[in-house]
Amino acid sequence: MTASRHPYLFATLGDAAAHLPDELARTLETTLASLQAESAHKGVTLLSCLQAIREVDAADGQPLPVHGRSQSQRWAVARIDRATAGLTQLLELLHAIERVRVDGDACQQVGDHVREGLLLACRGLAEYVDVQLQSA
Template sequence: MTASRYPFLFATLGDAAASIPDELAQALETTLSAPGAPQTDNGFTLLGCLKRIRHGEGADGQQWPSRWHTPGQRVALARIDRANAGLSLLLEMLHATERVRVDGEEAQHVGDDIRKGLLLACRGLAEYMGTQLPSA
């Protein structure tokens, strides 16, 4: 996959676009390149959602509400909000796997690799939030 073959996809995802299977990349490129694609009243199209996400949408899908922060601070706060929502979900999953490990039946246990993966994902999100805090 090259940037020239899928310019809208590369503009949206950057280098991560190279890891998308060709069939999916073609479908996304077609959607992203649709000129003036009609939007519903609430603007829920793929391109519309991607634009809102890129411009600082929080975990609730809305722009960060503060009028007292700069646009960059609102983006940082929205990123922290999304990372916090993801971290909370991962910690709930980690907590549930630990409770099943201690009190559940062995057939319900997840492997150590899953628990370690959840823990590492939690650490990564927490560290990311720490890097965003100075911007907010």
């Protein structure tokens, strides 16, 4: 079973869809496709968003251009883009927390455990970006 044969099922279940019996997968795909067709005139739907996400969207939610990249390279680049966007947001938050710690009121400060948690999240995202760069 491939994502191209069952796009709505893969958009909903991801790789777990590959473990379904083929007959069940076909039935679910037909059902999901009919639901999608019924709600297509209503605008943005959950299934359309899930499918777009699986189609390699960047941090801004837009699909990455192909530019001669394979699907796996596009996935890696999209993961890098999203991880660096998250890392930037965490670092901006840490910067603001530090300014409040130095110059702000005590009631506005966060505890050491919050700062350490944010630093660990930044480290984890930076390490993840490194791993994705190796695969891209």
